[in-house]
Amino acid sequence: MPMTSIPAGQAVPAPSEPYVPKRRNVEAVLLLFALVIGLFAYANVGQAATGKYPSNLATLGVEFGLALLAVHLVVRRFAPYADPVILPVAAMINGLGLVLIYRLDPYNEANNLVAKGGAASNQAIYTVLGLAVFAVIVIFLKDHRILQRYAYISALVGLFMIALPAVLPASISEVNGARSWIRLGGFSVQPAEFGKLLLVSFFAAYLHAKRDALALASRRVLGLYLPRGRDLGPILVCWAFAMLILIRETDLGVSLMFFGAFVIMLYMATERTSWLIFGLLLFVSGATAVANMSAHVMVRVDSWLHPFSDVTGRTRQLAQSLYAFANGGLFGTGLDRGYSYQIGFANNADFMLATVGEELGLLGLTALFIAYAIIVVRGLKTALLVRDPYGKMFAAGLASTFALQVFITAGGVMRVIPLTGLPMPFLAYGGSALMANWILVGLLIKISDAARRPLPPAIPLSDEMTQVVKA
Amino acid sequence: MNRPIKKVAIFCLALFAVLFVNANYIQVINASSYTSHPDNRRNLIYAFQNPRGQIIVDGKAIATSTPSTGTLKYLRQYTNGPVYAQATGYYSVNFGATSIEKAENPLLQGTDSRLATQQFLNQLEDKGKSGGSVVLTLNSKAQQAAYDGLANVDPGKEVEGAVVALDPKTGAILAMVSAPSFDPNSLATHNTTDEAKAANSLAADALQPELNRALAQTYPPGSTFKIITSAAAMDNGLNGAPVDENTVIPSPLNTLQLPQSNSTLSNDAGETCGDTTLINAFTLSCNTVYGQIGLDLGGTKLQTEAQKWGFNTTGPSVPMNASTSVFPQNISQAQAAQSAIGQFNVRMTPLQGAMMAATVANGGVMMAPYLIKQELDTKGNVMSTTGSKQLYNPITSAQAGELKDMMVSVVQNGTGTKAQINGVQVAGKTGTAQRGAGQNALAWFLAFAPANDPKVAVAVLVQDNNPNAGDVYGGSLAAPIAKNVIQAVLGSQ
Numbered sequence: 001m002p003m004t005s006i007p008a009g010q011a012v013p014a015p016s017e018p019y020v021p022k023r024r025n026v027e028a029v030l031l032l033f034a035l036v037i038g039l040f041a042y043a044n045v046g047q048a049a050t051g052k053y054p055s056n057l058a059t060l061g062v063e064f065g066l067a068l069l070a071v072h073l074v075v076r077r078f079a080p081y082a083d084p085v086i087l088p089v090a091a092m093i094n095g096l097g098l099v100l101i102y103r104l105d106p107y108n109e110a111n112n113l114v115a116k117g118g119a120a121s122n123q124a125i126y127t128v129l130g131l132a133v134f135a136v137i138v139i140f141l142k143d144h145r146i147l148q149r150y151a152y153i154s155a156l157v158g159l160f161m162i163a164l165p166a167v168l169p170a171s172i173s174e175v176n177g178a179r180s181w182i183r184l185g186g187f188s189v190q191p192a193e194f195g196k197l198l199l200v201s202f203f204a205a206y207l208h209a210k211r212d213a214l215a216l217a218s219r220r221v222l223g224l225y226l227p228r229g230r231d232l233g234p235i236l237v238c239w240a241f242a243m244l245i246l247i248r249e250t251d252l253g254v255s256l257m258f259f260g261a262f263v264i265m266l267y268m269a270t271e272r273t274s275w276l277i278f279g280l281l282l283f284v285s286g287a288t289a290v291a292n293m294s295a296h297v298m299v300r301v302d303s304w305l306h307p308f309s310d311v312t313g314r315t316r317q318l319a320q321s322l323y324a325f326a327n328g329g330l331f332g333t334g335l336d337r338g339y340s341y342q343i344g345f346a347n348n349a350d351f352m353l354a355t356v357g358e359e360l361g362l363l364g365l366t367a368l369f370i371a372y373a374i375i376v377v378r379g380l381k382t383a384l385l386v387r388d389p390y391g392k393m394f395a396a397g398l399a400s401t402f403a404l405q406v407f408i409t410a411g412g413v414m415r416v417i418p419l420t421g422l423p424m425p426f427l428a429y430g431g432s433a434l435m436a437n438w439i440l441v442g443l444l445i446k447i448s449d450a451a452r453r454p455l456p457p458a459i460p461l462s463d464e465m466t467q468v469v470k471a
Numbered sequence: 472m473n474r475p476i477k478k479v480a481i482f483c484l485a486l487f488a489v490l491f492v493n494a495n496y497i498q499v500i501n502a503s504s505y506t507s508h509p510d511n512r513r514n515l516i517y518a519f520q521n522p523r524g525q526i527i528v529d530g531k532a533i534a535t536s537t538p539s540t541g542t543l544k545y546l547r548q549y550t551n552g553p554v555y556a557q558a559t560g561y562y563s564v565n566f567g568a569t570s571i572e573k574a575e576n577p578l579l580q581g582t583d584s585r586l587a588t589q590q591f592l593n594q595l596e597d598k599g600k601s602g603g604s605v606v607l608t609l610n611s612k613a614q615q616a617a618y619d620g621l622a623n624v625d626p627g628k629e630v631e632g633a634v635v636a637l638d639p640k641t642g643a644i645l646a647m648v649s650a651p652s653f654d655p656n657s658l659a660t661h662n663t664t665d666e667a668k669a670a671n672s673l674a675a676d677a678l679q680p681e682l683n684r685a686l687a688q689t690y691p692p693g694s695t696f697k698i699i700t701s702a703a704a705m706d707n708g709l710n711g712a713p714v715d716e717n718t719v720i721p722s723p724l725n726t727l728q729l730p731q732s733n734s735t736l737s738n739d740a741g742e743t744c745g746d747t748t749l750i751n752a753f754t755l756s757c758n759t760v761y762g763q764i765g766l767d768l769g770g771t772k773l774q775t776e777a778q779k780w781g782f783n784t785t786g787p788s789v790p791m792n793a794s795t796s797v798f799p800q801n802i803s804q805a806q807a808a809q810s811a812i813g814q815f816n817v818r819m820t821p822l823q824g825a826m827m828a829a830t831v832a833n834g835g836v837m838m839a840p841y842l843i844k845q846e847l848d849t850k851g852n853v854m855s856t857t858g859s860k861q862l863y864n865p866i867t868s869a870q871a872g873e874l875k876d877m878m879v880s881v882v883q884n885g886t887g888t889k890a891q892i893n894g895v896q897v898a899g900k901t902g903t904a905q906r907g908a909g910q911n912a913l914a915w916f917l918a919f920a921p922a923n924d925p926k927v928a929v930a931v932l933v934q935d936n937n938p939n940a941g942d943v944y945g946g947s948l949a950a951p952i953a954k955n956v957i958q959a960v961l962g963s964q
Contacts, residue, residue: 264482268475311510319510325497326505327513339513362498366491373487380480384473396476403483407490416493 020454023084024076030088031068038064038095041335045103048336064095067131074135079449082138086378086448089371090426090441094130094434096368097427098123099335100355104348107341119348119429126431130438137442144447148390151205158198159241161191162258166248180251180421190423192254193436196261197443200401203262204393207269215270238262239282246290252297253408253420259283261401268396297418304418317343317351321413325357325365332361349428350421353413369410372425376403379444385451395447398440515564519543519661524579524602524847526559526571529611534559534572536602539661547572547659553652554618557683558607558842561655565663566670570683571605571842574790578603578846589849603854606845608643610636613927616959620952621650621933628937633684633821635840636929636956639829639919641859642838644789645927645960647822653680686786686793689818690932693904693945694756694886695915696813698827698874700764701753703776705870709767716750716873722763729762729805736762736808739903739944753877754885756901758812765811770802773810777817779865780827781837786820787862789842796823813904824930828917830863831878831898832925835871837863879922887916889950892958896922899953901945911935916949920957927960929953 039061046054054060068091075082102120109118141147147154165173165180173181182189207214242259245251263279291297303315311319324340327333338358343351357365379399383392405425412419423433497505505511522545526534533555539546547562549555560570568576577583581590581602590600617634624630636646657669673681682688704714712718724745727736736758738744744757752760765773777798778784786793796819802810809815822840830837839862846855866874878898881887887899902915911934919928931949 264479268472268479271475308508308510311508319508322497322505323508323511323513325494326502327511328498329502330499339516342512357494357498362494365494365498369487369490369494373484376483376487377480380476380483383476389472392472392476396479400479400483403486407486410490411493414490414493414497416489 020081020452022080024072024080027075027082027084027087028072030085031072031091034088034092034095035061035065035068037092038099041096041099042102044335045099048334049103049106064127067128071131071135071138074138075445078138079445081449081452081454082445083378083382083448083452086375086441086444089374089378090437093368093371093426094127096356097352097424097429098127100352100359100427101348101429103336103359104341104355108348111344113345113347114429122431123429123434126434129431130435133435134438134442134445137439138445141443141446144391144394144443144450145388147201147394148205151202154198155202155206158195158202161195161198162245162254163241163248164191166245180254188432190430190432192251192258193432194439196254196258196401197398197436197439199258200261200265200397201394203265204390204397207265208389208393211269214266214275215272239279239286242283243286243290246287246297247294251421252287252300252418253412253422255287256283256408256420257401257404257422260404261397264400264404265393265397268393300418300420304415307415317345318413318415318419320344321351321354322415324354325414328358328361328365330362332357332359332364335359346421349423349430350409350419351413352424352427352429353410356427357414368427369406372403372406375441375444376400376406378448382444382448382451386447387451391447391450395444395451398444402437402440516542518580519545519564521545521581521600522602523547523562524581524604524849526555526579527604527606527847528555528609528614531611532604533607534562534655541661543661546661549655549659551615552654552656554614554648555609556652556655556680557649557685558609558614558647559655561658563658563666563670564661565666566658569681570791571607575605575843575846578605581849585854586848593849601849603849604847604851605843606847608638608645608842608844608857609647610645610960610963612959612963613646613956614648616955617646617648617931617952618650618652620931620955621648624933624948624952625935625937625940628935628940629678631678631684631934631936633688633932634929634952634956635685635822635825636927636960637825637829637838637840639832639925639928640838642829642840642862643844643857643859644840644842646929646956647683647685647842649682649684651676651678651680683791684932685821686789686791687820689794689796689820690913690915690934691904691906692813692817692819692824693902693913693915694758694761694813695824695827695900695902695917695930695945696811696817696819697753697756697761698831698878698900698917699777699780700761700768700773700811701749701874701877702780702866702870703768703773704749704764705866705873706776707768707772709764714749716753716877717748719746719748720752720760720763721746722752722757722760725759727759727762727766727808729808730766731803732805734805734809736812750877750880753900754880756881756886761812762808765808766804768807768811769804770799770807770810773807774798774800774802776865779863780830781823781863782819786822787840789822789840791842793822793840794820796820813902821930821932824915824917824932825928826862828878828898828900828919828930829925829928830865831871831874832919832922832928833871834868835864835866836861837865875922878918882918886944886946887918887950889946890916890918890954890957892920892954892961895920895957895961897954897957898922898925899950901950903943903945911938911940911943914943914945914948916945916953918950918953918957920961927957929956931956 043053101123105118108114172183242255246255266275291301303318307315307318320343340355340358376399383396409422409424411417423430425437522536525532533550535548536545560572562568562572579602581600613636621632632650634648660666708714724743738758744760782796782798786795799816806815810817839860841857845853848854882890882897882899886901890897890899897920899918904913914933916931919925931952933948935943
């Protein structure tokens with residue numbers, strides 16, 4: 001700021017706020033676009049299945065339009081500087097997921113894979129609930145830094161949520177070999193979906209507080225900075241916990257995501273590549289050991305290596321998934337014209353991507369990956385912009401956890417890595433995951449609002465000489 | 472802290488890049504290996520997505536595609552299924568395709584490259600894909616007569632058998648039946664439970680209904696082989712003298728002692744033959760005379776003659792492949808005598824039998840047998856017509872004329888009188904092939920008619936497993952069936 005001299009005795013003019021575009025109108029247009037894409041896909045499915053447009057196309061359009069308008073207004077009012085792209089992209093993927101669940105419903109109903117009436121109507125309710133939870137976060141979370149205060153409580157609750165299914169009897173917690181559920185009455189919840197958010201918050205607060213100790217106090221051995229023994233504590237605890245999940249819940253996906261997020265955040269806090277290598281070695285050796293002991297994990301690794309070894313049994317789903325992707329080719333078969341439903345169980349959850357691959361083709365799949373990548377990159381950009389270190393760690397942690405989940409799930413059904421059993425974010429059928437993901441987006445919106453919100457103007461120093469009290 | 476965040480951003484984008492590369496790999500580069508996997512039901516679903524072409528006999532479709540509800544849009548249906556089962560084969564959801572359904576699958580399915588332009592134009596007209604059709608050479612009346620004939624040999628008993636009828640001048644297959652038969656509709660159903668049940672019961676059936684005995688099974692020819700032994704005698708002469716139908720063959724009355732063995736050959740029903748003419752020995756089917764000819768000629772000359780008729784060469788493809796008919800090599804004198812009357816290790820398919828009769832009928836020229844008359848495009852226009860093709864020329868027309876006289880004599884006053892037809896001169900040869908102890912003999916009859924202008928040549932094989940069947944002579948069991956088939960062909964012209 002150029003120093004201009006202000007004549008003594010003259011009043012200092014009120015500093016004007018630096019202009020930062022809020023970009024809310026961009027968000028509104030993009031939201032409309034997301035809505036149109038979803039409705040177009042829905043109409044497309046109706047045409048392909050029955051030759052007619054779905055009768056409730058207009059009604060649904062208005063209803064979802066109003067819901068999106070509501071969250072948009074909430075963001076406009078309570079997070080005016082928020083990133084304008086994250087919300088529409090999330091809404092678009094959610095809408096596409098709804099259509100795909102609706103498209104798979106006839107087969108799943110006929111085969112008793114979903115309740116009568118279909119899964120799509122439930123998912124629509126979860127979507128509205130998710131948007132509501134999103135709105136609540138945006139309205140009531142005044143500042144993301146408040147969460148920093150509850151770091152240790154977050155850790156406790158988060159660990160509890162992730163660990164809970166492991167200690168509950170299998171009758172309540174086990175679905176298809178993995179114990180990651182709590183099923184009571186007609187309800188089932190995957191608490192790990194929420195637990196992961198709390199743990200990311202804890203990691204952000206904890207690692208930010210301990211970063212100096214972790215980063216600086218280390219010995220250099222063979223060009224790598226090795227952590228001190230006592231600093232190994234947290235990483236070992238996390239590792240042990242990840243292994244526990246793996247052993248007790250036989251849930252490779254949650255375990256991998258949980259530990260992966262931790263190692264990435266540890267690296268962000270310390271900038272020490274050695275942590276990364278150390279963490280990776282720990283996980284791989286631990287997972288290998290567990291895989292050799294746990295039949296469930298071993299089967300998944302084996303199916304990954306030999307996906308056609310038992311096409312009517314263990315490797316059936318993966319083989320069917322690959323058939324679906326292959327049949328989609330470059331342009332896809334078109335919505336409702338594929339046969340991915342043959343995957344059977346979880347064709348609308350963990351394996352949802354196979355339907356995208358078959359019916360929308362490589363083009364549609366790539367577009368979807370780009371949409372996911374946009375959320376991740378926007379989250380990381382928020383981390384770069386936000387000013388407080390906790391916010392940086394938190395936003396980057398959320399974004400990279402999201403990226404990990406997409407990679408672990410997509411990689412599993414596409415045979416990049418062994419199948420692990422995570423739902424595809426926003427796309428998959430399931431209330432817990434959908435709501436947790438909307439909370440994640442809500443948090444990112446809040447942090448990005450803080451990041452882009454201009455600082456309250458500093459009171460400028462005047463050139464006037466310090467007044468000396470003259471006697 | 473921004474530097475590591477940027478690195479994490481690069482890492483995350485690298486994860487997406489891996490997904491993108493892998494998507495290219497499984498959706499484009501390596502896609503065909505997944506699409507062609509036999510477990511992938513999409514091929515099947517797509518195969519049943521469009522109407523399959525018809526299989527047509529005498530202008531009537533015997534295999535059609537009808538719209539169906541469910542994932543598979545068209546159901547394959549067979550009219551008169553068991554009668555045509557061996558010709559059409561089946562097109563099953565889970566058990567693949569056989570016979571014509573398999574051999575002509577690209578055309579019937581519509582994937583044949585010759586249909587590409589038409590399919591493209593159909594698509595433009597929004598008509599969707601459809602298959603081309605196949606017209607068979609079968610004569611529906613002859614086919615039905617052959618089927619009924621085998622079914623009525625010993626109703627309710629375990630009768631196996633086969634009938635093949637050919638147009639001797641072209642090689643077109645006019646009838647092809649194997650008994651027992653099966654209903655291809657039972658395998659074409661979309662109900663996988665019923666389908667599996669049908670497949671299991673077919674597989675468990677000791678009589679192997681799926682086996683096409685007409686082409687795929689060889690049997691000892693018995694006395695029908697005397698046609699070839701006669702031809703060998705005419706070709707080579709006997710004891711330095713030329714042989715024709717009236718040549719007297721010196722031979723024992725009732726029993727021929729085989730050299731270097733304790734075995735003997737005797738005549739059926741104790742007929743006395745003795746020094747008699749070739750035509751007389753043929754008419755009465757004298758084993759002693761033909762055994763003696765075998766001894767005089769030796770195994771090598773018999774083998775050479777048999778090979779001129781197609782023995783020991785891979786059987787023709789009609790387009791289903793026929794098994795190879797076999798004449799044993801390097802045989803002893805005793806074995807030569809037995810082989811000369813179609814015993815020992817001589818084996819032939821019923822198709823080979825029909826081709827032998829057709830060769831005599833056609834002046835010594837054996838035509839290649841074929842089942843597909845025409846291939847039609849999706850609009851029913853003829854795309855290709857099978858032309859007749861000479862396969863072998865084992866005998867001269869003069870020799871064929873003499874063999875014809877001999878075969879006429881068999882039906883007029885020999886073992887084949889049951890094949891006589893009023894007003895039509897039928898030529899034939901019976902065969903009653905002995906098998907192992909406790910097994911009924913095989914009844915054969917090879918024939919063609921009318922003798923002066925042959926329109927049909929036929930081979931009938933009956934294997935009656937009923938232990939109380941009584942006399943199972945070729946002349947009694949097989950000849951009447953051949954007669955009915957001949958009448959059906961002549962009557963429909």
